[in-house]
Amino acid sequence: LEVEPVIIDGEVEVSRLAGDISFSGVDFSYPGREAIFTDLNLNIEAGRTTALVGPTGAGKTTLMRLLLRFHDPDSGKVEIDGHDLTSLNMTSLRENIALVSQRITLFPGTVGENIAYGRRDATPDEVEEAARSAEALEFISTLPDGMETQIGEGGHRLSGGQRQRLSIARAVLKDAPILILDEATSSVDNETEAAIQRSLVRVSKGRTVLVIAHRLSTIRNADRIVVIDDGVIVEDATHDELVDAKGIYSRLWAVQTGIRGVD
Numbered sequence: 001l002e003v004e005p006v007i008i009d010g011e012v013e014v015s016r017l018a019g020d021i022s023f024s025g026v027d028f029s030y031p032g033r034e035a036i037f038t039d040l041n042l043n044i045e046a047g048r049t050t051a052l053v054g055p056t057g058a059g060k061t062t063l064m065r066l067l068l069r070f071h072d073p074d075s076g077k078v079e080i081d082g083h084d085l086t087s088l089n090m091t092s093l094r095e096n097i098a099l100v101s102q103r104i105t106l107f108p109g110t111v112g113e114n115i116a117y118g119r120r121d122a123t124p125d126e127v128e129e130a131a132r133s134a135e136a137l138e139f140i141s142t143l144p145d146g147m148e149t150q151i152g153e154g155g156h157r158l159s160g161g162q163r164q165r166l167s168i169a170r171a172v173l174k175d176a177p178i179l180i181l182d183e184a185t186s187s188v189d190n191e192t193e194a195a196i197q198r199s200l201v202r203v204s205k206g207r208t209v210l211v212i213a214h215r216l217s218t219i220r221n222a223d224r225i226v227v228i229d230d231g232v233i234v235e236d237a238t239h240d241e242l243v244d245a246k247g248i249y250s251r252l253w254a255v256q257t258g259i260r261g262v263d
Helices: 060-067 090-095 111-118 124-133 137-141 160-174 190-204 239-245 248-257
Strands: 021-029 035-044 049-053 075-080 097-101 178-182 208-212 224-229 232-237
Touching: 021 060, 035 060, 035 232, 049 060, 060 075, 060 178, 060 208, 090 097, 097 160, 111 124, 111 160, 124 137, 124 160, 124 190, 160 190, 178 190, 224 239, 224 248, 232 239, 232 248, 239 248
Parallel strands: 049 208, 049 224, 097 178, 178 208
Antiparallel strands: 021 035, 021 075, 224 232
16 A cells, blocks of 8 residues: 655744745655656746646646645755745645635535634624625625525535635635635636636735636736646746747647637
């Protein structure tokens, strides 16, 4: 049996990080499997939105898992603001990172309690403002008891778009300097996606944002798009530059939209 390596907590506690992220010479493989990354090098500038694009299994989500320190590299290092993640106290590290993913974790309790899960000491006014920023307040106001409505295990009484907006509101309330969006609009309709995208634009201001998305229309305005294929960075530029380059990204864009780069 292959056993996952034990993650040993670091001792350095950090307060609010700026969000400069660096993957330096990173080798990584899951136990018993082929290498995902070999000598990966990637620097992500604080305060900017960087999108990660590539086929399933390319390594995009693994990058996020390394950043959250669910795993450590086999060699090389991952740093934030010059701190090697292995040296950091994991609680303080994760307090600096908010995650909005397609896997939304909600628990039995009220709508307000679920939003405040990101910050237990939040006031009702702060919870309401977070919901407003996430464009969740309108649907919350239609619920039988508003913020006090019980939503049940997993939020099964809510639609996928409603659950996602609560997840975004939770991230807003957490107010972390680093925001990870992992397929945040993958399971919603176009109208809901547009609303979520508007809220994410507001939420992203002043933060280091990493986006994983298969729908390229959702990341075309990113400051930078990094294309990963088989664990290797193959393209790295803006949307317009990548479309004009007629590489992997350009082909994906053409398939999804029917719009080709200028010949």
